[in-house]
Amino acid sequence: MQTHEIRRRFLDHFERAGHTVVPSASLISQDATVLFTIAGMAPFKPYFLGQSTPPYPRATSVQKCVRTGDIDNVGVTTRHNTFFQMAGNFSFGDYFKAGAIEHAWTLLTAPLDEGGFALDPERLWVTVYQSDDEAIRLWQEIAGLPAERIQRRGMDDNFWSMGVPGPCGPCSEIYYDRGPEYGVEGGPVADEDRYLEIWNLVFMQDVRGESDGAGKGDFPILGPLPQQNIDTGLGVERLAFLLQGVDNVYETDLLRPIIATMERLSGVRYGAEHTSDVRFRVIADHARSGTMLIADGVTPGNEGRGYVLRRLIRRAVRAARLLGVTDPVMPTLVAGVRDLMSESYPELTSDFERIERIARTEEQAFLRTIASGSKLFEVARDELRAEETTVLPGSTAFTLHDTQGFPIDLTLEMAAEAGLTVDVGEFERLMQEQKDRARADAKARKGGFADLSVYRGLLDQGVPEFTGYSELQTEGTVRGIVVDGNLADRAGEGQIVEIVLDRTPLYAESGGQDSDAGWIEAATGRGEVIDVQKVDRKLIVHKVRVTDGELVAGSSVLATVDPEWRLGARQAHSGTHVVHAALRQVLGPQALQSGSYNKPGYLRLDFAWDAALTPDQRAELEEAANRAVRADLGVRVMYGTQQEAQAMGAIALFGETYDDIVRIVEIGGPWSVELCGGTHVEHSSQIGPIALTAESSVGSGLRRLEAAVGIEAFHRLAAERTLVSQLAGLLKVQPAELPGRVEALTERLRSAEKELASLRTAQLAAASGRLVDDAQVVGGVSLVAAALPAGTGANDVRTLATELRGRMQDRPAVVALFAPGEGSAVSFVVAVSPPAVQVGVRAGDLVKAFAPAVGGRGGGKPDLAQGGGTDASGVPAAITALRDDLAARAS
Structure with missing residues (x-):
């Protein structure tokens, strides 16, 4: 049976049993404590936590999941996967243990022509929590399982929780006996390779407390849940390789x-x-x-x-x-x-x-x-050879891995080819430290999971009505005031609190649009709205600074949007849609928006693209956007199902979650059609001018556009006009002649720099002869040590040092040159001739001897080292230290 057929049969079975089929949520988790959706129940977590009221009593889904905690084991065994599909059925205070067991057993064992999977009942085993006698009885009564195929297991195996205080409960796991060729007899407790787990039924009935220790089950049970829930998970891939008669998931059809x-x-x-x-x-x-x-x-x-x-x-x-x-x-x-x-x-x-x-x-x-990392590896390899060492430090391997993305196995392979070994112990220690930091951060996020239960009662009173699409002032009632996470009766002057109204015109930040600014007024006081957010995507929560008097729960208020703020917000959000459409017009339909942010006067749009825009593309994009503004395109808002929106060609924003009925914003007919809940202008001409201000990379294959919109775009263009006028005045030309005049000045500057470089080269050439003639023998080595004129460039210092060394290739020689820089800074280069290297003189060792005198450090290869310091006044002392070191070597 193909995997697609397994999915279809599962959903059909539970739909016939009265479950609402819920589409898979995105792999991008809506839970701030994890990066990805890691379990089939994840989208239903707010219902299990009591943060939201479920819209249906029972549901079913096939959820796509990604887990990467065992990524290093992927492929090493055939049991680990990063992506998998979890089929599940869920009950929210509806059926419980008996219903879950009956649904699962029927689906697994029913004949194919009745919609089941036709598994042999004689090869199915189950495990139950050690004290769950009720589950044992139900398995015997409903499934007819004999006692010897029902095994009790402890909390580590058959008790479920989210890992934090909250819902928990015992579970029953269903296993399939693959046969004696896969392992020993004795059921799941004896061999989980032969007895393969395919389905886990969680009976969510208790509330757990904080962990008392390091063990998985070290937490107290605080009491029963207000209502009993069911959460199950069937591994689609696992069932697939059983039904397809292969040994593991890697041999399945997908x-x-x-x-x-x-x-x-x-x-x-x-x-x-x-x-x-x-x-x-x-x-x-x-x-x-x-x-x-x-x-x-x-x-x-x-x-x-x-x-x-x-x-x-x-x-x-x-x-x-x-x-x-x-x-x-x-x-x-x-x-x-x-x-x-x-x-x-x-x-x-x-x-x-x-x-x-x-x-x-x-x-x-x-x-x-790989190419750039290989070069870094080669530098490290050469340094090790110069130091006559054969062990690559673990810190070097970790740097290659962490900063270059260089896999450790590649480092090990290249090291072996070079006759080196790697300090794997140090590498693993550094990797573990990094993992521990990440784990601690994740634990902090998990432990800091906001307790949103205070909002549950407010949301149960109904979803607040957003009136801001049609008005900027709305009369409403204070449904609740939240102070430091707790409901309060009132809030006084100076306090910053969260206020929930039954009706509001103030837009909550979402879909890339910043929240509205405004105020809430009552007979007893007034508050400034400084932020508006949504809890559980439904409850609109205003963050308010009480400026006068007090605001009281249950009182009538007038909520008002700052009209200037809203005007700018509408211009920016509609401008974002226009820029997106223009972008697709210029680059093609594949240039899709992957994120955005807009507020009055400003928009930012990220899009998938693998190259910087050319000047011509930027100009064409800006013109296309402004032509759309000038065309006074109509803006139409519609509502429909996601399927209807898709048929219209509407674009959805990646990572966003949409309701079954979506809001569709159309600008200029099919030119721009997007799913969007934001506020918009009525005609494109109301957006005003759009001025692109920046285009940059924000990651591999991802670009970012920024633009000024409306009056801010006008201010931007006016500032640029003023700047052009000032430059034209300074250069005494007309604005249109500026490019030519700047180009001419630039060419003159280049010519002057070339002349200066030629003069420096001639001076250095002349100086090199004098310096060689003045070389002194110290410890059997000819030494040239000198301070160069201020302003000598680092490249010139290096060039002169290597040239001087070349003139003394026939004898042991050391060249040390110092060049003062800005302020008290100094740079230096040490070059050592081959005969000097052969007698044990190394440039890096010499640098270590004198660098402290100039407050610096440096390094390099045995024949050439360079560095810098912070104290140019120490150059004479550094030269003395260099002489002393050479003399000491000869003694």
């Missing part, structure tokens, strides 16, 4: 074809040798995970989600190179994932061009990284 592609590209056979097999599995897993992450709006970067994606892609590329494939592989792999997964995830086809471009760009960047 991964084995990727391995086959790599067999063809590499000429290596899968299954012939363990090391190669690991590389095949890494490629298959990481290519799929990376593709799915890009599809959900993640772009490669150096932190957070972007770093994880970058690591996945680079591990896949590295594994391909170790298999002997030197040509780019990501375009082929991404296309393979699309072909295998698009039946369940059609966006892989519709958005393929963008996905493929990002993956390809990241691979190209990594290949450049």
